[in-house]
Amino acid sequence: MNAPKGNIITRRNFLKLTLAGVGTSAVGLYLFCEEGGAVNYSDPAYLYWNKFTQGSLNLENYLILCGSLAPSAHNTQPWKFSIKEKEISVFADSNRSLGSADAEHRLIQMSVGCALENIRVAANQLGYRADISLTPNAEYEKTGMCAKVSLVSEDQPQGNPLFDSIFKRQTTRSPYLAEPTPEIIKSSMMGLNDFSNISLRWFDDSADLAAMAEINDAACVAFTKDDSAYLDSLKWWRYSREEILKKRDGISIFTSAAPSAIKQYFQYGVSPEDMAGDFGRQGEIDLMKNLFAATPLWGVITASDVSNASRLQSGQLFERIFLDATRQNYRMQAINYVSEQQEYANKFKEQFRIPKTDELLMVFRMGKAELCEKSVRLPLSDIIV
Ligand SMILES: Cc1cc2nc3c(=O)[nH]c(=O)nc-3n(C[C@H](O)[C@H](O)[C@H](O)COP(=O)(O)O)c2cc1C
Secondary structure, eight states: OOOOTTSSSOHHHHHHHHHHHTSGGGHHHHHTOOSOSOOOTTSGGGGGGGOOSOTTSOHHHHHHHHHHTSOOGGGOOOEEEEEETTEEEEEEOGGGSOGGGGTTOHHHHHHHHHHHHHHHHHHHHTTEEEEEEEOOHHHHHHHOEEEEEEEEEOSSOOOOTTTTHHHHOOBOBSOOOSSOOOHHHHHTOSSTTOOTTEEEEEEOSHHHHHHHHHHHHHHHHHHHHOHHHHHHHHTTBOOSHHHHHHHOOSBOGGGBSOOHHHHHHHHHHOOHHHHHSHHHHHHHHHHHHHHHHTOSEEEEEEESSOSHHHHHHHHHHHHHHHHHHHHTTOEEEEOOTTTTSHHHHHHHHHHTTOOTTSEEEEEEEEEOOOOOOOOOOOOHHHHBO
16 A cells, blocks of 8 residues: 655655755665665566576567667667567567657657667677668558568677666666766767768867756756656656566656665655646656756767668667677667657757758767666567567
């Protein structure tokens, strides 16, 4: 049974504590936190993170498992897969969308692109080349099919140095250390120029960092004021650990850097009405403001056209960077308030010297921080059709 509201922390102090909770001053809080409510990594919802080898799974199933560990908007996992021998067809699952927060399905397609990249990397590791054919727009719109992956056995398998990162990668919603990211981290990343229509830009000088924080803050405020987008995305908010383990999707306080006291407060004291109201909206604004200010490096991915192929490839590129950053012990977080609001996307392009006709696809922060808690995943039986 749920404990009464406000049993751990008074509501008045909540926002202050949330902010403290993701900063270093949270240390004191841990001292009087109860131990209870910790993540149970032996639950089936977390087991794929430990499947470092194929084991008894067939090749295609194992590659799909690796694909499913990719990031996706609000952990919607908006993908489905079908299998023929040495061939995987990858579909967008529009039933698992963010609704009006992703009206054009940009986020779905990029999420699927992230899964494709994991499949490619894992295929390499197992001695296969993944030949990816991307579906033309008209067919994608008719069938939801995004891509087909043909697995070709390599004569001289090289493995893939990004493979281990598939299991270690996570979205880290923490303040990042203020230290500049060494140039070598970016310049040593692999395969960043493989996609002809996709551009990647980095921003780390102090004027750009301040401008990034400012426009992302403003876009976050606007997002929380947009009832339909905010409330649609809230459908993927998970309130308790029980709900997370049951649904195996969505986002929650538990994967953030908030201390246990805050997590327990959410577990027992925060209702859907709270999240739909000022409490949830102002909490999101304050938390994000804190994170944006603690970001030493931003990355931006754009495409020179609007197509299924470019959105998938942007997702692939984002995940490739994510895996490589993980390999080099850097953390990342996608931040999509700007790209999902046309007015802010236009302002952003102007401000950051991006051609007007490009589609703004992904904005992300990168830096150093401790790892947080892992997110959950759906079972293979739910995503293989
Ligand atoms: C296309 C896309 C957009 C995302 N947008 C955001 C975002 O705006 N803010 C955020 O905190 N995380 C964002 N994420 C991260 C997801 O919430 C995260 O991947 C998901 O919850 C699963 O967690 P994991 O990455 O730790 O496995 C995004 C991820 C993708 C692929």
